[in-house]
Amino acid sequence: xxxxxxxxxxxxxxxxxxxxxxxxxxxxxxxxxxxxxxxxxxxxxxxxxxxxxxxxxxxxxxxxxxxxxxxxxxxxxxxxxxxxxxxxxxxxxxxxxxxxxxxxxxxxxxxxxxxxxxxxxxxxxxxxxxxxxxxxxxxxxxxxxxxxxxxxxxxxxxxxxxxxxxxxxxxxxxxxxxxxxxxxxxxxxxxxxxxxxxxxxxxxxxxxxxxxxxxxxxxxxxxxxxxxxxxxxxxxxxxxxxxxxxxxxxxxxxxxxxxxxxxxxxxxxxxxxxxxxxxxxxxxxxxxxxxxxxxxxxx
Amino acid sequence: xxxxxxxxxxxxxxxxxxxxxxxxxxxxxxxxxxxxxxxxxxxxxxxxxxxxxxxxxxxxxxxxxxxxxxxxxxxxxxxxxxxxxxxxxxxxxxxxxx
Numbered sequence: 417x418x419x420x421x422x423x424x425x426x427x428x429x430x431x432x433x434x435x436x437x438x439x440x441x442x443x444x445x446x447x448x449x450x451x452x453x454x455x456x457x458x459x460x461x462x463x464x465x466x467x468x469x470x471x472x473x474x475x476x477x478x479x480x481x482x483x484x485x486x487x488x489x490x491x492x493x494x495x496x497x498x499x500x501x502x503x504x505x506x507x508x509x510x511x512x513x514x515x516x517x518x519x520x521x522x523x524x525x526x527x528x529x530x531x532x533x534x535x536x537x538x539x540x541x542x543x544x545x546x547x548x549x550x551x552x553x554x555x556x557x558x559x560x561x562x563x564x565x566x567x568x569x570x571x572x573x574x575x576x577x578x579x580x581x582x583x584x585x586x587x588x589x590x591x592x593x594x595x596x597x598x599x600x601x602x603x604x605x606x607x608x609x610x611x612x613x614x615x616x617x618x619x620x621x622x623x624x625x626x627x628x629x630x631x632x633x634x635x636x637x638x639x640x641x642x643x644x645x646x647x648x649x650x651x652x653x654x655x656x657x658x659x660x661x662x663x664x665x666x667x668x669x670x671x672x673x674x675x676x677x678x679x680x681x682x683x684x685x686x687x688x689x690x691x692x693x694x695x696x697x698x699x700x701x702x703x704x705x706x707x708x709x710x711x712x713x714x715x
Numbered sequence: 716x717x718x719x720x721x722x723x724x725x726x727x728x729x730x731x732x733x734x735x736x737x738x739x740x741x742x743x744x745x746x747x748x749x750x751x752x753x754x755x756x757x758x759x760x761x762x763x764x765x766x767x768x769x770x771x772x773x774x775x776x777x778x779x780x781x782x783x784x785x786x787x788x789x790x791x792x793x794x795x796x797x798x799x800x801x802x803x804x805x806x807x808x809x810x811x812x813x
Contacts (some may be wrong), residue, residue: 446775449769452785454793631811669812690811 422469422482430483441470550600550609557613559583561620565652574598574611581613586628586680589617589683594657623652628687630676633694636660641695651675651689658691666695720749720756730769740768743783 423430426440444466446452453459472478472489482489555574567585571578579598592614599609617625624631634649644662648655651672658670669692676687701709727734737755740746746765749756757765771777771785 442775449771450770452789454789616738626811629811667812673780692812 420465420474425465425469426473428455428473432473434476437470441466441474445470454551483544496683510708548603548606550602550606552599552609553611555613557583557615559615559617559622561617561625562652564615564617572613575600579611583615584681585678586682586714587615587617588616588680591615591680606664622650624679628677628679629690630687631690631692633692635694635696636664636697638698639668649691652677660693664693664695666693719758720751721759721762723748723755724761725755726757726765730766732769735770736769737765739779740765740782743779745782745786 423432426432426437426444427441428436432440445463448459448463448466449458450456450463453463472482478489485491525651527547553574555572557570557572563583564587565585567582569582571580573579577598579595581593595611595613597608598611601608622632627710630652632649634647636645636647639645640647640660641664642662644664645660646657647660648657653675656672656675671689672689672691674686675689679685679687698705721735723737726732727737737746737748741748745768746757746761748761749758768782768786771782777785
């Protein structure tokens, strides 16, 4: 769990009174209340944080624990018990401190519980034996568009450990997935951290993706555009034969429903494929062709 | 029809609100109750409106006049959001051809 500074959330000083907490809560709740911010995820999240901060800071008992233990305040009773046990053990002449020489040597009380939990504890404070979750790992995975088109498995090596993952079709560029328990091992029997994998999908020179839709450009000659015809076009899942109607205008767009990108984690749902026709004009005309075009222009 | 109605008495007990509060909301035109055989009911749609007003009144200490103003402004926000969504879809449609 991340450390959340409840004072900062409510924009309060540590010396704030209960009344200050209530006033700050009401002020922010009026701003971020979900009923006053329809369809606003950000406000919703903020309101939850404000509520949590208010719940802790407006209750003297909870606030005392929070001030003492920071993010571990909910385990304050356990931590207190551990601390009592340890001081009893040390006063009986045992322990690693050898009579207390080391236990105060790292700044003693100035070294906060928050930092000692982050850095493993140098001052022998209360959280030394409490379990901590291992560090989360982040990894980037490079895919091309065709990889992202189908559900497939890949094996990654993260910190010397082989991780086999299934990548669902339709994954987005920049999307992150979480693999619980694949991070660093926890301390003091704490649970391991998580592995976050971010997908970087490289752009394809032919197929442009926008959400679940795919856009391509295809060339047709001027005769096909005017007289109509057929063309075989390559899509992401094979070739299709398309009929081109007579009189097709340059840059006209054709939509092929369901021939686009698969919708993430929705079986058998696909976006559309849009094909923009690029009409290619002949550049070198024979004398006969030129004559025919001239006749056409005069007809 | 009756299956879609919830007795106001039950709502008052569940949400710990006075019947006067519900009557006042109706006087302000914020919700609409239905009377059948001398009992007062709310439809599901009206119930969700009522629950919103109860939350606002309890969480933020907003009085009836305030709820009335909020209701009016929220309607405007929702209409504008719908309009923005429509315009964004239209814009997206035109952008794909550029």
